[in-house]
Amino acid sequence: MPANDRVLLISADCHAGPLPDTIRGYVAPKYREVFDAWLADQAGMLARRAEHTGEAIYGDEAMADFEVEKAVGQGGMDGAWDSKRRLTEIEQDGIVAEVIFPGGTFQTISPFGSGLMTYQYAQDEAIWWEGCRSYNRWLADFCNEVKGRRAGVGLITIDDIPRAVAEVEWLRANGVFGGIVLPVDTNGHPFYNHPRYEPLWSVCEALEMPIHTHSGWTPNYGRHDGSLGIFLYEISWFAHRPFHFLIWSGVFERHPRLKFVMTEQGSSWVVGALQTLDSQYALPMFRHLRRKLPRKPSEYYHQNAFIGAAFMDDTAATQRYEIGVDKLMWGSDYPHIEGTWPHTAAKLEQAFAGVPRAEAAQMLGGNAARVYGFDVEALSALAARIGPMQEKLGR
Amino acid sequence: MPANDRVLLISADCHAGPLPDTIRGYVAPKYREVFDAWLADQAGMLARRAEHTGEAIYGDEAMADFEVEKAVGQGGMDGAWDSKRRLTEIEQDGIVAEVIFPGGTFQTISPFGSGLMTYQYAQDEAIWWEGCRSYNRWLADFCNEVKGRRAGVGLITIDDIPRAVAEVEWLRANGVFGGIVLPVDTNGHPFYNHPRYEPLWSVCEALEMPIHTHSGWTPNYGRHDGSLGIFLYEISWFAHRPFHFLIWSGVFERHPRLKFVMTEQGSSWVVGALQTLDSQYALPMFRHLRRKLPRKPSEYYHQNAFIGAAFMDDTAATQRYEIGVDKLMWGSDYPHIEGTWPHTAAKLEQAFAGVPRAEAAQMLGGNAARVYGFDVEALSALAARIGPMQEKLGR
Numbered sequence: 177m178p179a180n181d182r183v184l185l186i187s188a189d190c191h192a193g194p195l196p197d198t199i200r201g202y203v204a205p206k207y208r209e210v211f212d213a214w215l216a217d218q219a220g221m222l223a224r225r226a227e228h229t230g231e232a233i234y235g236d237e238a239m240a241d242f243e244v245e246k247a248v249g250q251g252g253m254d255g256a257w258d259s260k261r262r263l264t265e266i267e268q269d270g271i272v273a274e275v276i277f278p279g280g281t282f283q284t285i286s287p288f289g290s291g292l293m294t295y296q297y298a299q300d301e302a303i304w305w306e307g308c309r310s311y312n313r314w315l316a317d318f319c320n321e322v323k324g325r326r327a328g329v330g331l332i333t334i335d336d337i338p339r340a341v342a343e344v345e346w347l348r349a350n351g352v353f354g355g356i357v358l359p360v361d362t363n364g365h366p367f368y369n370h371p372r373y374e375p376l377w378s379v380c381e382a383l384e385m386p387i388h389t390h391s392g393w394t395p396n397y398g399r400h401d402g403s404l405g406i407f408l409y410e411i412s413w414f415a416h417r418p419f420h421f422l423i424w425s426g427v428f429e430r431h432p433r434l435k436f437v438m439t440e441q442g443s444s445w446v447v448g449a450l451q452t453l454d455s456q457y458a459l460p461m462f463r464h465l466r467r468k469l470p471r472k473p474s475e476y477y478h479q480n481a482f483i484g485a486a487f488m489d490d491t492a493a494t495q496r497y498e499i500g501v502d503k504l505m506w507g508s509d510y511p512h513i514e515g516t517w518p519h520t521a522a523k524l525e526q527a528f529a530g531v532p533r534a535e536a537a538q539m540l541g542g543n544a545a546r547v548y549g550f551d552v553e554a555l556s557a558l559a560a561r562i563g564p565m566q567e568k569l570g571r
Numbered sequence: 572m573p574a575n576d577r578v579l580l581i582s583a584d585c586h587a588g589p590l591p592d593t594i595r596g597y598v599a600p601k602y603r604e605v606f607d608a609w610l611a612d613q614a615g616m617l618a619r620r621a622e623h624t625g626e627a628i629y630g631d632e633a634m635a636d637f638e639v640e641k642a643v644g645q646g647g648m649d650g651a652w653d654s655k656r657r658l659t660e661i662e663q664d665g666i667v668a669e670v671i672f673p674g675g676t677f678q679t680i681s682p683f684g685s686g687l688m689t690y691q692y693a694q695d696e697a698i699w700w701e702g703c704r705s706y707n708r709w710l711a712d713f714c715n716e717v718k719g720r721r722a723g724v725g726l727i728t729i730d731d732i733p734r735a736v737a738e739v740e741w742l743r744a745n746g747v748f749g750g751i752v753l754p755v756d757t758n759g760h761p762f763y764n765h766p767r768y769e770p771l772w773s774v775c776e777a778l779e780m781p782i783h784t785h786s787g788w789t790p791n792y793g794r795h796d797g798s799l800g801i802f803l804y805e806i807s808w809f810a811h812r813p814f815h816f817l818i819w820s821g822v823f824e825r826h827p828r829l830k831f832v833m834t835e836q837g838s839s840w841v842v843g844a845l846q847t848l849d850s851q852y853a854l855p856m857f858r859h860l861r862r863k864l865p866r867k868p869s870e871y872y873h874q875n876a877f878i879g880a881a882f883m884d885d886t887a888a889t890q891r892y893e894i895g896v897d898k899l900m901w902g903s904d905y906p907h908i909e910g911t912w913p914h915t916a917a918k919l920e921q922a923f924a925g926v927p928r929a930e931a932a933q934m935l936g937g938n939a940a941r942v943y944g945f946d947v948e949a950l951s952a953l954a955a956r957i958g959p960m961q962e963k964l965g966r
Binding site: 366367369370371395397398400401402403404405406408409410412413420421423424425426442444445448451452453456457459461462465468469491514 | 761762764765766790792793795796797798799800801803804805807808815816818819820821837839840843846847848851852854856857860863864886909
C-alpha cells in the first residue's frame, strides 16, 4: 500500500491492440499473404461485424450518438497501441498497473478477428489460431516495455487442447501474462462441461494462470431492428455462461486453486444466479449429483471466482458483501470511452461514496494485486505520487 | 370474488397430455404410420431426450432421488389425462380454474416431441407441425369437458408464419384456449426480432391471445458431467430470452395490447434484467434507437408482460412491488410433483405469509382471471366452497 494518503489503483480491465502494419510483423511468414488479403477486405470485415451485432457498434448513427469524434478530437484512443502515450494517460488517470485484454479501436486491428469475438464467424481454425498467436507475441513485447505494470491476458482457441495447453505454458514462461481469455463460443466443439477441456483447467491451475471470460461474443443476429440493444444485453449472459458449466461439471471441485475471472459483464446477475444455483442444488432430484459435488455452487463461486470491471452500475458497490469485497476488481476500460477514462478520479468518488475506505482499497487494487501477482511494494512509490486521494474515496 | 371468506384460486400453470392410444386418434390419418413408428422407437426417444438434457430428467438415479415412485404409489399423475380424476384433485387442492400447458408424465405422450421442447432435435417441420395440431385437437376436447374452468395453451411452430396465424385463429374460434406457446428455439429461422414474425404478433394482439414462453427447451448438452444441473439452470434464461428481442425490436411499441406471459421460469431475474435494460437504453450510443423506441424497456414490461408460476422461490413475494403485484400469477404445476400439489393450501400459507390479503388475492387468481378471461362471477360459488381459507393466506 502507498505510504501516504493515496490509493494504489490497479485497473483489472484495460484494452490494447496493434496497428495493422505492426501486427503484420508478428504474423508468421507463411500466413502473411492470407493476412494481407484479410486486411484488404475491409468491407468484408465490416459486413461480418454488422451481421454479428446487427449494427456496427461504433458505426453510422450510433457513432454520431456516441460522440466518439469528440473523444478522438480530444486526443483519441492512440493509447491502444502507443505504449508511451498509454503510460502517460494511465498515470494521469491515477493508475499504477493494469490488466490488458484485446479490444479494438478504430485504428487497431484484431488479427484475423481473434480476441473477444473469437469464433464469431466461420474461418479455418488454423487462421483463428494464428490470430491468437500473433496477438500474444505482440502483447508480450507491449507488456515488456513496462514490466511489472502490465499483465497481458493471452488468447487461445480450443480446437486443439494440447496446443492450447502448450500456449498457456508459453505465456507463463514469458512472464508478463496474467492469464488467458477463454473463448465464449466453442466453435462447434462440446461446451465446457466436456472432459476434453480437463488438461486446460489443470495447466491453468498448476501455473496459476487465471482463466477469464470477457463480454464480446454473442450469436449472430442479422441486421434487424433492435439488434444492437440485444447484442449489448446478451454479451453479459454469454460471457458468464461457461461459469455454471464449470460449477456443475465439478471443475472447481477438482481444481480448488483455479481462478476464474468474469470481466466487463456487470455484477447485477451474481446474487440472483447464486441463489438460484444453490436452491436448485438442494432439490431432492439432485441427491445423486450432490454425491459428486459435495459443496453448494455459491461455495465454488467464493473459492474460485472473481468479478472484473463491474463498477459500470451501482450494484457492485451496494451488493458488495453478497458478491464479495474480496471478489470485486475495479477496471477503467481504458482506452474505451464508455469506461471511466479520462475522468477516473471523479467517477471513483461517486461510485465509492458509501464504501468504507479499507474495502475500497481492496476493490480498487488489493484484489487485483493478489489475483495477478503485482508487486505491491514495488508499485507503492508510484502510487504515493499519482494515486487518487484516499480521503475522496469512500468513507 | 367468493362471497365468503375463501380465496378464488386459479392456477396459471398446470400440465396435461394424452395417453398414446388416445392421441393416435387425433393424429391425421396420413401421419398415423409415422406416428406408430415414432411411438415404437421408445429407446430412440429416451436417447434423444438424454442427449438433450445430459441425463433423463425423471430417469435413473435422479428418478430414485425424486421419490417419484412414492408419488405414483400415492395416486400417481393420471390426472394428466384423466379428466374426471383431474377435476377432483384440482378441487381438493382448492383450485377453481386452471391454465393448461403441455408437459409429460410417465404415461402420457408428447406427439412427435412437440410441446415445451419443440425443435429439440432435427425432424421434418411437417412432423413438428402435425405434433402441435394433434395436441391442440386433443386439448380442445379436454378443455371442453369442463368449460369455463380450463384454458388451454395451444402449440404452434414458426416455420410457416401464415400457417401459424391460421392456427391462432382456429384456437381462438374454438373458445377454450388461453393463448399459445411460442417455441423457445426457432429451428434455424432468424430469432424473434425479425420482421417475419409481425403477422403472428398482430393476430395475437387482435384476437387477445396471450403469447407464452415456458421453460423446457435448451441447447443440447450431451451426456457429460453436470448436464442435468446445467439444463435446469438454463431453461429459465432460454425461456425468457425472446422477451428482450421483442422489447428491442419494438414489438411491444407496435402492439401495446399484446400480452406476453413468462411461465415457470422463476422471477429472481426480473428486477435485475429491467435495471440492466433500462440503464443500457439510456446510453448515449442509443440515441438513434430511442427515436424508434420512445419508452424504456421496463415500461414495455409493465405494459405487456406477465409472470406465471413464479412462486417456486421467495423472490416473487419479497420483490412483488418491483415485479408488479398486477403481473404475478401463481400456479400449482399440477400434476408435476415439484409443484405445490397435493399440498397447495399449506404451501400457500407459507409463501404468502407476509403479503397483504388483497394483494394475495390478485396474485392467486385476480390477475389470471383478467389475463385469460375467466368469468369470476361464474366461478365464485365454487370458490366459496373449495377455495383456501382467506384468513390463512397473507395478513
